[in-house]
Amino acid sequence: MNAPTTSPIVRLRTATKRFATASGGVHVAIRDVDLDIAPGEFVAIVGPTGCGKSTTLSLISGLQRASAGTVEVQGRPVTGIPAGVGYMFQTDAMLPWRSVLANVAAGPAWRGTPKAEARTRAREWIDRVGLAGFEGYYMHQLSGGMRKRVALAQTLANEPSILLMDEPFSALDVQTKALMQQELLRLWAGTNASVLFVTHDLEEAIVLADRVIVMTASPARVKDDFPITLDRPRAVEELRTSSEFVAIYREIWASLSGEVDTARKVASRVA
Amino acid sequence: MSRESTAVLDQPSLVKPGHRVEADSDAAALSRLRRARAKHRALVWTLRAAVLAAFFGGWQLAATYWLDPFYYSKPSLIWDRLYGWFAHGTSKGSIWSNLSVTLQEAVYGFVLGAISGVVLGILFGRAKLLAEVLSPFIQALNAVPRIVLAALFIIWFGLGMESKIATALVLVFFPVFFNAFQGAREVDRTLVDNARILGASRLQILRAIVVPSATSWILASLHTAFGFALIGAIVGEYAGSSKGVGLLISTAQGTFDAAGIYAGMILSTVLALLAEVVLGGAERRLLRWRPPAGGTATTTL
Numbered sequence: 001m002n003a004p005t006t007s008p009i010v011r012l013r014t015a016t017k018r019f020a021t022a023s024g025g026v027h028v029a030i031r032d033v034d035l036d037i038a039p040g041e042f043v044a045i046v047g048p049t050g051c052g053k054s055t056t057l058s059l060i061s062g063l064q065r066a067s068a069g070t071v072e073v074q075g076r077p078v079t080g081i082p083a084g085v086g087y088m089f090q091t092d093a094m095l096p097w098r099s100v101l102a103n104v105a106a107g108p109a110w111r112g113t114p115k116a117e118a119r120t121r122a123r124e125w126i127d128r129v130g131l132a133g134f135e136g137y138y139m140h141q142l143s144g145g146m147r148k149r150v151a152l153a154q155t156l157a158n159e160p161s162i163l164l165m166d167e168p169f170s171a172l173d174v175q176t177k178a179l180m181q182q183e184l185l186r187l188w189a190g191t192n193a194s195v196l197f198v199t200h201d202l203e204e205a206i207v208l209a210d211r212v213i214v215m216t217a218s219p220a221r222v223k224d225d226f227p228i229t230l231d232r233p234r235a236v237e238e239l240r241t242s243s244e245f246v247a248i249y250r251e252i253w254a255s256l257s258g259e260v261d262t263a264r265k266v267a268s269r270v271a
Numbered sequence: 272m273s274r275e276s277t278a279v280l281d282q283p284s285l286v287k288p289g290h291r292v293e294a295d296s297d298a299a300a301l302s303r304l305r306r307a308r309a310k311h312r313a314l315v316w317t318l319r320a321a322v323l324a325a326f327f328g329g330w331q332l333a334a335t336y337w338l339d340p341f342y343y344s345k346p347s348l349i350w351d352r353l354y355g356w357f358a359h360g361t362s363k364g365s366i367w368s369n370l371s372v373t374l375q376e377a378v379y380g381f382v383l384g385a386i387s388g389v390v391l392g393i394l395f396g397r398a399k400l401l402a403e404v405l406s407p408f409i410q411a412l413n414a415v416p417r418i419v420l421a422a423l424f425i426i427w428f429g430l431g432m433e434s435k436i437a438t439a440l441v442l443v444f445f446p447v448f449f450n451a452f453q454g455a456r457e458v459d460r461t462l463v464d465n466a467r468i469l470g471a472s473r474l475q476i477l478r479a480i481v482v483p484s485a486t487s488w489i490l491a492s493l494h495t496a497f498g499f500a501l502i503g504a505i506v507g508e509y510a511g512s513s514k515g516v517g518l519l520i521s522t523a524q525g526t527f528d529a530a531g532i533y534a535g536m537i538l539s540t541v542l543a544l545l546a547e548v549v550l551g552g553a554e555r556r557l558l559r560w561r562p563p564a565g566g567t568a569t570t571t572l
Binding site for chain 1: 475
């Protein structure tokens with residue numbers, strides 16, 4: 001929506017990822033995926049559980065190499081971890097032996113920012129995610145929602161231009177989840193970052209994104225690509241009940257439900 | 272702990288007559304809990320003292336009336352021997368000099384063994400090829416009854432402290448090595464991935480993630496390792512030396528002095544317990560970040 005169709009910041013062409021399975025076979029996680037993400041664009045990927053959405057993220061992040069096809073970030077093929085990428089994992093990735101402050105300061109410090117400056121920047125971000133006063137806490141002393149805030153602050157402290165998010169809120173209760181979605185939108189509005197947000201929750205995808213991409217059941221390919229024209233800024237909780245939202249939901253669900261059924265059939269055959 | 276008695280402590284004027292008091296104050300409930308806990312602790316310690324008294328009392332009685340104290344000794348004789356050592360010195364010089372030699376040997380052996388175990392363990396844990404190539408050799412070395420090396424080390428290093436330090440070192444090295452190895456391998460994959468994305472280099476990952484996450488494994492091994500260091504030092508002294516608790520024990524054995532052997536055992540036990548206290552303190556400091564053992568569980572008041 002707010003993205004001009006100039007050169008994309010992320011570009012996948014016929015990207016394919018295969019894994020060797022434990023039983024000696026080959027599992028194709030994603031096949032021939034084409035995907036463009038414009039600078040500043042918020043893209044959500046939905047698809048049935050276990051279809052390979054996360055694999056797409058790990059190819060872009062450089063944590064894994066594509067088996068075939070090309071993956072480019074900011075015009076350069078991905079070989080290592082590309083500059084300007086942030087990644088928020090589904091599970092907790094904070095260091096439990098470090099305080100909130102030290103965790104958030106870690107990114108800048110590892111990238112060579114002097115310690116004092118890294119800490120100052122970390123304090124700002126802790127403040128921005130609403131955790132001022134919790135700088136000295138350890139992870140086990142925080143609630144699930146607070147840990148997500150720390151993770152968000154940690155990722156954003158590096159000021160990434162591409163933010164990859166892998167079902168970051170899936171483990172939260174409904175109210176906390178809605179709150180965190182609102183927070184994410186608020187924080188994202190203050191940056192120029194592109195976001196690629198993987199989720200199996202279609203509501204979440206629509207509420208957050210400029211575009212929702214539907215992936216097929218395994219092996220995942222891009223099935224459909226829906227622009228979401230809801231106005232910003234969005235109020236997450238009110239939006240869900242608006243007629244506009246419901247119409248979009250129906251349209252996308254018509255595309256997604258078929259894949260979910262396929263995935264279920266495969267799962268029940270295996271089980 | 273009747274409700275009435277504590278309710279009286281609450282301001283009675285605020286309590287409506289006829290209304291059962293639901294909340295006696297939080298403070299009252301807390302102090303009640305604290306008192307109950309203190310009482311429980313006192314009970315546990317009293318029972319512990321009783322166990323000790325029963326053991327030594329029984330031994331004393333048995334050795335006085337049934338057993339031959341020449342073979343089995345008895346607590347009063349052991350006490351006399353310990354008192355004699357501390358008051359008048361041993362046949363091998365002052366007791367403090369003997370204790371200090373044993374402790375030094377154990378500590379040097381422990382420190383050197385722990386450092387080499389941690390460094391090599393973490394290195395092997397992170398370098399897959401190295402671990403794959405050398406693991407059968409390490410298993411084989413671990414299978415060697417290492418205590419026998421004490422004899423060899425005396426030939427190599429002489430009767431001085433060096434040979435005991437070497438024995439303590441090899442005993443300490445393996446448990447620490449295996450735990451450090453395991454700890455370095457069991458690092459949470461997500462933590463490493465996250466750090467890589469955030470921009471950490473291999474060295475930074477090692478320092479910020481691998482070492483701290485292996486620390487709890489390593490610390491667990493250090494507890495038993497100090498015991499091994501002490502065993503190494505004492506066995507080394509026993510095999511041949513000019514000073515130390517092991518020498519006192521071997522001298523006592525040579526003169527059929529059972530009380531002297533027990534006294535030596537008691538001294539080494541005390542050394543081990545003291546070391547345990549020190550290590551426990553260090554562990555608590557290093558692992559402050561961990562949630563308390565009971566989680567965030569609450570106690571009902």
